[in-house]
Amino acid sequence: MKIIDTHCHLYLEEFDVDREQVLARAMDAGVSKILCPAIDSRTHDRMLEICRLSDGFMIPMMGLHPTSVREGYQEELKVVERYLAENKYLAIGEVGIDLYWDTTYIKEQEDAFLTQARWAASMGVPLVIHSRNSMGHILDLLAKHSIKNLTGVFHCFSGTAEEASKAIDMGFFLGIGGPLTYKKSNLPEIIRNVRRDRVVVETDAPYLPPVHFRGKRNEPSWLNLVLQHLAVIWNISAEEVSAITTQNAQRLFQFI
Numbered sequence: 001m002k003i004i005d006t007h008c009h010l011y012l013e014e015f016d017v018d019r020e021q022v023l024a025r026a027m028d029a030g031v032s033k034i035l036c037p038a039i040d041s042r043t044h045d046r047m048l049e050i051c052r053l054s055d056g057f058m059i060p061m062m063g064l065h066p067t068s069v070r071e072g073y074q075e076e077l078k079v080v081e082r083y084l085a086e087n088k089y090l091a092i093g094e095v096g097i098d099l100y101w102d103t104t105y106i107k108e109q110e111d112a113f114l115t116q117a118r119w120a121a122s123m124g125v126p127l128v129i130h131s132r133n134s135m136g137h138i139l140d141l142l143a144k145h146s147i148k149n150l151t152g153v154f155h156c157f158s159g160t161a162e163e164a165s166k167a168i169d170m171g172f173f174l175g176i177g178g179p180l181t182y183k184k185s186n187l188p189e190i191i192r193n194v195r196r197d198r199v200v201v202e203t204d205a206p207y208l209p210p211v212h213f214r215g216k217r218n219e220p221s222w223l224n225l226v227l228q229h230l231a232v233i234w235n236i237s238a239e240e241v242s243a244i245t246t247q248n249a250q251r252l253f254q255f256i
């Protein structure tokens with residue numbers, strides 16, 4: 001079985017004590033690649049160094065996370081721009097709008113999001129979107145600004161069935177992880193009916209562990225539990241789910 005964790009913050013301090021073991025467990029579980037979304041200038045260098053040391057197993061993205069958008073965010077965007085000019089990245093992310101924690105900087109979040117979305121389109125790389133409590137808002141924004149040649153993924157998708165099909169119609173993928181396994185989740189019903197060629201899997205580790213591990217630090221090896229849930233929902237084997245979602249990730253992120 002081959003699994004790609006398309007969204008994992010394995011470079012964060014939460015993993016400093018046992019990152020080697022976490023990586024070993026991930027490999028044992030069949031994880032073949034871990035894609036790492038950036039947050040902000042406090043963690044960019046740590047992310048790049050840890051990805052470099054992993055010999056291609058962990059692959060960095062570059063971008064400014066919406067919860068790091070506040071006064072002075074233009075400076076942070078300049079930092080991202082500089083990194084993007086220095087090296088090739090497989091995606092811009094994670095970017096987006098977060099209306100769960102704080103709505104003070106919504107205008108700034110919109111601007112940072114659209115700026116980075118335009119960069120992704122012009123560079124021909126996918127955009128990795130954080131849409132906590134803002135799925136409708138982001139879809140409206142994208143419809144209004146219609147940025148050509150833009151593709152990407154709504155990571156940790158948590159919208160409605162309508163929002164799922166709108167996102168897919170606009171050319172996006174849905175990132176599915178631990179929340180699929182939560183008891184009250186309406187995701188299984190939505191995911192049962194979406195196009196399977198637009199679903200990728202992710203942990204968002206250290207956050208959002210699958211149901212059995214709630215309250216614990218999430219890690220890539222637990223992605224197996226998400227695959228098993230998807231297998232039941234789609235009524236196919238976990239091997240087939242891994243084959244489908246791996247192909248999707250390869251298509252979206254343009255792996256050779």
Ligand SMILES: [Zn+2]
Pocket residue numbers: 007009037094204
């Ligand atoms: Zn994330």
